[in-house]
Amino acid sequence: MPPADRRLSPRRKPRQVRAELTRERVLTAAAHVFAEHGYAAGTTNRIAEHARISIGSLYQYFPNKDAILAELLVRHIDRGTWPQADQIDLSAGSLETMVRALVRDAIDNHRDDPQLLRIMIEEASFSQDLLDTIERHGRSRVAQISEILARHPDVRVRDLGTAAELIAFTVETNTHRLMADPQTIPIESFESELVDMITRYLRGDQ
Incomplete structure (x- = not known):
């Protein structure tokens, strides 16, 4: 940071x-x-x-x-929680269904305004509040993902903590890039490919 x-x-x-x-x-x-x-x-x-x-x-x-933009980014990050995480019934859905819920939640949190999102990504400077918010949100997101991975019977990764970190970073980074320029790849194609990639990783597919 x-x-x-x-x-x-x-x-x-x-x-x-x-x-x-x-x-x-x-x-x-x-x-x-x-x-x-x-x-x-x-x-x-x-x-x-x-x-x-x-x-x-x-x-x-x-x-x-710059301070105003930093505060807008703090607000954007704080909205990006995963409120449905505790409601996922792992016994009723496949691993792919769980991954799709995670990816779709990230997409939905970035649909508001592509132009403003692009500006926040490209122009924002880092206030202390913004750095604290990024760290807090990252810890929360990784903890949520790690807890769900630990409960799903189809997950085959060796290190759940590292896997959760990688998944959180992959989903957030790629979703930010796509939603800031949604014309590059159809959102439906992005969702399907990202879900497939993460699902195969978690199942340990060769």
Whole structure:
């Protein structure tokens, strides 16, 4: 992981409802401005104008647009949990069904806005909050996958922890790349090939 960029630390943490609503307006406006105008042209003045607040009010919460983008990426990662993981009935489905649920969940979490996703991937700097969020999300995702692999009778890998790490990285990285540019490969083909690759790996197919 790269070191945290201290320039990205938020200037003010909202403690009142009104302040939290203003901060949310900034983030919502920024997502719209970045997606519509691109990151270079997505200035803090444009964001403030779209949020209908003064530029001074914006700077009370964020020191620059890099900090705003980092916070948008934190929100994106926090939405990417796997809430259905605990509901999977392993006795009722094949290993392929379980893998498909994992891959499809990752795809569904990245469908919102390809342009904004591409900007977050290509342009985001790393705040301490973003680094902490990436680490926390990674641990949670790997733990979920490892627990499911341990319960499925068809899994044949030697090291469940390493397998869970590899699967989490493979699914997240490839899904990010595809959904940021969904015209490269049909999503249905991507899902089928990725599911097949992971399933064969977990079964130990030669």
